[in-house]
Amino acid sequence: MTSPRTRVLFALMAIVALLAALAAVACGGDDDDTGKQQADDGRQEFKLGDLTIVDPWVRTTTNNVTAAYMTIKSKGAADTLVSASSPIAGMVQLHEVITEGATSKMQEKPGGFPVPAKGSVELKPGGYHIMLMDLKQQPKEGEKVELTLKFEKAGEIKITAPVKKATGSSPDMDHNAHGSSSGMGGMASPTAGSGR
Amino acid sequence: MPRFSWHTLALALAAVALVPAAVACSGDDGDDTSPGGAQYMGAIVTPPIEKPDAILMDENGKPFDLRKETEGYVTLLYVGYTHCPDICPTHLYEISEALKKLDPDVRKQIKVVFATADPERDTPEQLKQYLDTFDPDFIGLTGTRDLMDKFQVALGLQPATRTDLGGGNYAVNHAAYVMAFTKDNYAYTVYPSGMGQKEWLNDLPLLVKKGFRKE
Numbered sequence: 379m380t381s382p383r384t385r386v387l388f389a390l391m392a393i394v395a396l397l398a399a400l401a402a403v404a405c406g407g408d409d410d411d412t413g414k415q416q417a418d419d420g421r422q423e424f425k426l427g428d429l430t431i432v433d434p435w436v437r438t439t440t441n442n443v444t445a446a447y448m449t450i451k452s453k454g455a456a457d458t459l460v461s462a463s464s465p466i467a468g469m470v471q472l473h474e475v476i477t478e479g480a481t482s483k484m485q486e487k488p489g490g491f492p493v494p495a496k497g498s499v500e501l502k503p504g505g506y507h508i509m510l511m512d513l514k515q516q517p518k519e520g521e522k523v524e525l526t527l528k529f530e531k532a533g534e535i536k537i538t539a540p541v542k543k544a545t546g547s548s549p550d551m552d553h554n555a556h557g558s559s560s561g562m563g564g565m566a567s568p569t570a571g572s573g574r
Numbered sequence: 575m576p577r578f579s580w581h582t583l584a585l586a587l588a589a590v591a592l593v594p595a596a597v598a599c600s601g602d603d604g605d606d607t608s609p610g611g612a613q614y615m616g617a618i619v620t621p622p623i624e625k626p627d628a629i630l631m632d633e634n635g636k637p638f639d640l641r642k643e644t645e646g647y648v649t650l651l652y653v654g655y656t657h658c659p660d661i662c663p664t665h666l667y668e669i670s671e672a673l674k675k676l677d678p679d680v681r682k683q684i685k686v687v688f689a690t691a692d693p694e695r696d697t698p699e700q701l702k703q704y705l706d707t708f709d710p711d712f713i714g715l716t717g718t719r720d721l722m723d724k725f726q727v728a729l730g731l732q733p734a735t736r737t738d739l740g741g742g743n744y745a746v747n748h749a750a751y752v753m754a755f756t757k758d759n760y761a762y763t764v765y766p767s768g769m770g771q772k773e774w775l776n777d778l779p780l781l782v783k784k785g786f787r788k789e
Contacts (some may be wrong), residue, residue: 437663440704445659469741475660482661482750485737503664504767511743544667
């Protein structure tokens with residue numbers, strides 16, 4: 379007597395589970411794939427052991443200071459960017475921007491920028507940057523700047539970074555900070571963007 | 575009867591199981607936390623900031639009466655410094671890009687003012703050269719240290735302090751956000767780091783056409 383009913387129930391529950399799983403996949407699916415695609419689509423990458431430096435760039439300037447940005451990924455162990463240098467700068471520091479109430483403060487980051495194991499650290503406006511000071515020449519849009527990055531474990535790598543006015547037209551920061559799960563990626567805006 | 579109840583139960587379970595999935599999916603676009611239906615994306619400041627009545631020096635070395643010169647305009651005011659490699663150029667770039675995309679009729683009702691927190695280094699020439707890389711219409715303001723400090727206090731800010739970086743270099747700790755004064759000379763919204771073109775393109779037409787009145 380009960381068996382046909384339970385069978386119906388189980389069948390329905392199985393469907394429910396399947397639908398839920400599909401919904402979950404549809405939600406979180408984009409992350410890894412887009413990352414790779416973008417990497418193939420003309421992103422600039424430099425590799426050093428387990429580390430990959432992605433899309434470095436240096437900001438144009440009209441005086442003797444500027445900043446360099448990039449994303450540093452590790453597919454293996456954790457590491458730390460401990461220092462950097464550039465032939466165009468007399469002094470280079472690793473800086474963080476801290477905002478307390480109404481004031482933003484830029485200062486040297488003690489110990490450098492940690493790169494998490496199997497993770498990444500993003501150097502971007504409002505957060506971390508490589509501060510280039512006492513510039514011997516002003517980097518102009520379209521030029522390339524040579525940078526040497528020194529990591530605690532992986533050692534040194536020389537990279538070249540294009541000079542740009544800004545990150546580009548895609549402001550990829552989502553300031554609504556929902557945890558870390560589906561962080562950045564150029565696809566963030568379509569839903570939230572009421573840009574008219 | 576019993577069969578019907580099994581079905582009901584199963585359907586209820588199905589509904590319950592699907593709801594969280596649906597919520598999880600739509601989570602990102604549900605941020606309708608705008609005040610009183612005005613749909614502003616900027617951060618609301620209470621009480622609003624009054625536009626200071628100050629006469630400073632502009633990027634051409636001429637006296638600039640802030641109240642008089644910006645009367646009747648939406649005025650975006652930012653206190654920064656040209657040796658700022660990070661936040662200042664990001665704000666200025668985002669504003670300049672948004673302005674290019676705005677309806678020209680809205681655009682012409684907006685003035686952008688960059689006041690320096692580093693008057694020792696930011697001469698009018700330095701300001702002009704810097705601002706011209708973003709938009710030649712941007713206004714740069716400087717003055718004596720005392721004047722610039724008072725100006726910041728009038729805006730509800732701490733006078734900027736320095737962080738020594740060594741070798742004669744220093745960073746200036748300065749305002750974290752851009753203030754948007756509406757035509758009534760008050761700023762009801764500010765735009766911290768991280769807000770960019772999307773927020774400006776949304777808010778600037780509202781600021782110009784509607785202003786920000788208490789409802």
